[in-house]
Amino acid sequence: MIIYNVTVNIENDVHQDWFVWMKTVHIPQVMATGFFLEHKICKVLSTQEDETGHTYAILYTCANMDDLDEYREKHSPALQKEHLTRYEGKFVAFRTLLEVV
Numbered sequence: 001m002i003i004y005n006v007t008v009n010i011e012n013d014v015h016q017d018w019f020v021w022m023k024t025v026h027i028p029q030v031m032a033t034g035f036f037l038e039h040k041i042c043k044v045l046s047t048q049e050d051e052t053g054h055t056y057a058i059l060y061t062c063a064n065m066d067d068l069d070e071y072r073e074k075h076s077p078a079l080q081k082e083h084l085t086r087y088e089g090k091f092v093a094f095r096t097l098l099e100v101v
Contacts, residue, residue, distance in 0.1 A: 008056050008058070011091065014091075038061045
């Protein structure tokens with residue numbers, strides 16, 4: 001299994017709106033693509049001394065790399081664009097891939 005991890009640091013002034021939007025709109029849209037088996041949203045507790053805002057890791061589990069590649073090709077660009085348009089300049093994000101061994 002593959003875990004597609006999206007780590008997001010969101011600024012304080014939009015944090016509450018972002019969190020509600022993620023749980024009620026964005027994550028359900030990602031899950032509705034059918035490529036992921038489950039998801040978890042985790043608050044990052046270890047932060048850097050000078051870090052501001054709130055940091056979350058959103059973990060999406062898929063069965064294999066083929067499913068993830070197809071998701072990233074067909075769905076990810078539009079979903080990421082929607083997030084960028086809504087919160088431009090208010091977040092930093094990076095993605096990592098993990099394999100369950």
